[in-house]
Amino acid sequence: MQDRNHLARVKATHQVEVIENGLIDIPMLQILQSDGTLHPGASAPPLSQDVAVKILHTMQYIRILDERMIAAQRQGRISFYLACTGEEAAAVGSVAALSDQDMIMSQYREQGALAYRGYSTAQFMNQMFSNQLDPNKGRQMPIHYGDKALNFMTISSPLATQIPQAAGYAYGQKMAGNDAITICYFGEGAASEGDFHAGLNMAAVLNCPVVFFCRNNGYAISTPAEEQFAGDGIASRGIGYGIKTIRVDGNDVLAVYAATQEARRIAVEQRCPVLIEAMSYRLAAHSTSDDPSGYRSRDEEDKWRAKDPVARMIHWLDSQGWFDESQNSKWLEQSRQEVLAALKEAEKVPVNPIEDIVEDVYDSVPWHLSAQLEQLKSHIKKYPEVYPKTSGRVK
Amino acid sequence: MARMNLLQAVNNALTIAMEQDERVMVFGEDVGHFGGVFRATSHLQEKFGKPRCFNTPLTEQGIIGFANGLAAQGAVPVAEIQFGDYIFPAFDQIVNETAKFRYRSGGQFSCGTLTIRTPYGGGIAGGHYHSQSPEAFFAHCPGLKIVIPRDPYQAKGLLLASIRDDNPVLFMEPKRLYRASVADVPEDDFELPLGKADLVQEGRDITLVGWGAQVEILQKAAQMSLQDGISCEVIDLRSILPWDRLMVAESVMKTGRLLINHEAPLTGGFASEIAAAIQEQCFLYLEAPIARVCGLDTPYPLAHEKEYMPDEYKTYEAIKRTMTY
Numbered sequence: 001m002q003d004r005n006h007l008a009r010v011k012a013t014h015q016v017e018v019i020e021n022g023l024i025d026i027p028m029l030q031i032l033q034s035d036g037t038l039h040p041g042a043s044a045p046p047l048s049q050d051v052a053v054k055i056l057h058t059m060q061y062i063r064i065l066d067e068r069m070i071a072a073q074r075q076g077r078i079s080f081y082l083a084c085t086g087e088e089a090a091a092v093g094s095v096a097a098l099s100d101q102d103m104i105m106s107q108y109r110e111q112g113a114l115a116y117r118g119y120s121t122a123q124f125m126n127q128m129f130s131n132q133l134d135p136n137k138g139r140q141m142p143i144h145y146g147d148k149a150l151n152f153m154t155i156s157s158p159l160a161t162q163i164p165q166a167a168g169y170a171y172g173q174k175m176a177g178n179d180a181i182t183i184c185y186f187g188e189g190a191a192s193e194g195d196f197h198a199g200l201n202m203a204a205v206l207n208c209p210v211v212f213f214c215r216n217n218g219y220a221i222s223t224p225a226e227e228q229f230a231g232d233g234i235a236s237r238g239i240g241y242g243i244k245t246i247r248v249d250g251n252d253v254l255a256v257y258a259a260t261q262e263a264r265r266i267a268v269e270q271r272c273p274v275l276i277e278a279m280s281y282r283l284a285a286h287s288t289s290d291d292p293s294g295y296r297s298r299d300e301e302d303k304w305r306a307k308d309p310v311a312r313m314i315h316w317l318d319s320q321g322w323f324d325e326s327q328n329s330k331w332l333e334q335s336r337q338e339v340l341a342a343l344k345e346a347e348k349v350p351v352n353p354i355e356d357i358v359e360d361v362y363d364s365v366p367w368h369l370s371a372q373l374e375q376l377k378s379h380i381k382k383y384p385e386v387y388p389k390t391s392g393r394v395k
Numbered sequence: 396m397a398r399m400n401l402l403q404a405v406n407n408a409l410t411i412a413m414e415q416d417e418r419v420m421v422f423g424e425d426v427g428h429f430g431g432v433f434r435a436t437s438h439l440q441e442k443f444g445k446p447r448c449f450n451t452p453l454t455e456q457g458i459i460g461f462a463n464g465l466a467a468q469g470a471v472p473v474a475e476i477q478f479g480d481y482i483f484p485a486f487d488q489i490v491n492e493t494a495k496f497r498y499r500s501g502g503q504f505s506c507g508t509l510t511i512r513t514p515y516g517g518g519i520a521g522g523h524y525h526s527q528s529p530e531a532f533f534a535h536c537p538g539l540k541i542v543i544p545r546d547p548y549q550a551k552g553l554l555l556a557s558i559r560d561d562n563p564v565l566f567m568e569p570k571r572l573y574r575a576s577v578a579d580v581p582e583d584d585f586e587l588p589l590g591k592a593d594l595v596q597e598g599r600d601i602t603l604v605g606w607g608a609q610v611e612i613l614q615k616a617a618q619m620s621l622q623d624g625i626s627c628e629v630i631d632l633r634s635i636l637p638w639d640r641l642m643v644a645e646s647v648m649k650t651g652r653l654l655i656n657h658e659a660p661l662t663g664g665f666a667s668e669i670a671a672a673i674q675e676q677c678f679l680y681l682e683a684p685i686a687r688v689c690g691l692d693t694p695y696p697l698a699h700e701k702e703y704m705p706d707e708y709k710t711y712e713a714i715k716r717t718m719t720y
Contacts, residue, residue: 103468105464134501135500135501135503136499136500136501136503137501137502139498139499139501140499144499146500146501146503146504147503148500148503148504153467153504154496154499154500154501154503154504156491156492156495156499158487158491158492161460161463161487161488161491161492162464163460164456164457164459164460164461164463164464164488165460165461165463165464165467165492166464167457167460167461167464168460168461168462168463168464168465168466168467168468168472169464169465169467169468170464171461171464171465171468171470172464172465172468172469172470173468175420175446175447175470176468176469176470182464194454194456194484195456195457195460195487195488197454197457198452198454198456198457198460198461199457199460199461201452201454201457202451202452202454202457202460202461205451205452206449206451206461359502360497360498360501360502361497361498361537361538362497362538362540362562363497363505363507363561363562366590366637367637367640367641368637368640
């Protein structure tokens with residue numbers, strides 16, 4: 001039997017030595033200054049004009065979508081919404097550095113990743129209006145997107161559950177022998193869940209090609225980061241699990257892109273996990289059910305508004321000669337129109353017929369669900385006015 | 396045919412599944428080179444390599460979370476939870492994730508290929524945390540299948556069917572029978588249907604329903620009752636979710652009496668569901684109240700294990716009470 005000595009790496013000491021927080025100093029990668037020039041000593045990652053403009057457009061598009069849908073929720077047209085204002089660079093910059101074959105497993109504030117992959121405005125709307133064109137068949141709350149064709153795993157509300165799942169998904173990719181990896185997004189609050197520990201440890205021990213991407217935006221609903229953890233953020237934990245780790249300025253889209261590109265390279269070549277911690281700020285309310293004025297100051301928000309990732313990217317594109325103000329304004333206006341038109345369209349599409357309520361629980365409908373459906377249908381037929389969404393189509 | 400105990404039957408089923416489909420992967424705590432604390436996974440790592448049969452860190456939520464991701468990717472994970480008592484850290488992953496994966500994504504993604512194996516049940520001096528029967532917690536969860544075999548033949552056929560079923564299956568193995576139950580088991584590949592009960596013994600006067608290791612208890616009680624001239628029909632439910640209501644109802648319409656037995660505590664146990672459903676469907680046929688012979692509503696005790704268990708004597712007494720109602 002093989003001799004395994006887990007003490008092999010341990011250095012002895014003969015005095016009592018206490019290891020304190022701060023001994024490992026994890027720096028934050030920054031490439032772009034807020035005026036769009038490079039930090040001294042930094043260099044921009046190789047990025048074509050097309051990709052750079054697509055990144056900007058995606059961030060701007062998400063901002064438009066977020067603004068419009070918050071308004072739609074306020075008007076009672078959809079039940080719920082959740083914006084990512086201020087954090088657009090994290091999801092968009094990271095996904096831009098991936099292959100389209102890579103699986104995305106997200107928490108819920110990464111709509112930018114989905115938009116970058118090509119999810120259409122109509123698709124966003126159909127999901128949010130839970131109509132019969134929604135690929136989730138109208139079963140989940142708004143913003144719980146998923147798209148198999150785009151390799152975007154359907155979102156679920158329970159926090160951090162996707163973290164060990166991402167390890168398993170990536171293990172499957174490795175076993176299938178392809179070069180695809182999995183990227184797994186989560187917030188710093190979710191990182192306090194047991195599933196974070198489970199997922200990172202399993203990914204490290206089982207050598208899973210997964211990039212764990214933490215959006216550390218300072219708040220989990222009302223809970224500030226200092227009530228979430230006492231250590232050096234989330235990055236320091238990666239080291240403890242034996243995971244290669246990068247901390248990055250989450251409002252600097254070039255830094256996010258460069259870090260993710262490197263993380264992906266390591267994951268593919270070395271078949272191992274990498275952790276990225278993107279430092280940012282949740283300028284948006286947690287969701288439409290939240291009002292941040294109850295737990296943080298306007299001043300604090302303004303300080304972060306000045307670090308806007310979108311403005312920073314515009315400055316940089318401008319310095320490359322890749323930005324045209326009037327063209328961009330026109331594009332913004334077009335996008336607003338597109339969002340509004342798609343919203344009105346999706347609103348008119350009916351929900352699925354009632355038969356759908358028992359589909360997909362199993363691969364086929366078992367006897368007890370068929371019986372329950374029949375009972376429900378005859379009830380709806382008796383009281384059609386009480387169930388207007390479905391009664392018209394009950395046979 | 397070969398003589399196998401229940402563990403050997405499980406091991407044989409896993410071997411066949413892994414030979415037949417290279418996407419099948421077996422993992423959990425100590426299942427690798429060591430072959431599992433009960434040796435259910437003996438020699439699998441040797442035969443199929445470490446990437447397909449491996450140890451995981453000691454984290455149940457991690458094991459099932461990992462398995463969910465692996466299943467969603469298209470692999471066929473057979474995850475082991477060392478004891479059913481330790482499945483609760485994975486409850487969130489099973490109930491909120493595994494079971495809802497297909498429904499919530501509109502069928503785009505699923506964990507249908509997942510099988511979770513776990514030893515369950517008492518009778519081995521296991522105290523609180525090596526004896527529990529948690530099936531009813533999961534029976535309340537749409538999207539899962541729950542399967543429990545009673546002997547080596549059933550174990551092999553049902554496990555192979557579970558691994559190949561396109562729905563997540565919680566496969567619970569009665570550990571007190573692991574070595575105690577020995578039977579002739581075909582060496583070839585075969586499957587037994589999920590969702591179908593098995594008529595173990597025909598009878599006229601009363602229907603006895605149970606599953607797993609308790610089926611043997613029902614058979615003993617039926618034997619004892621025979622001396623009093625009572626003819627018992629014994630049904631092994633085999634699948635807890637979805638369960639075979641048709642077979643139980645048909646039997647009760649014939650006998651007019653029903654007794655359900657399980658090791659798990661009475662309150663909220665799966666017998667409640669069976670009793671309610673059968674009284675609804677067979678109201679005019681019932682000649683006595685439906686009897687439930689179950690574990691007490693206490694944690695599983697050590698010193699009083701014998702007293703706690705719904706054994707053949709308690710079952711026999713309940714049969715007589717029901718017959719003389």
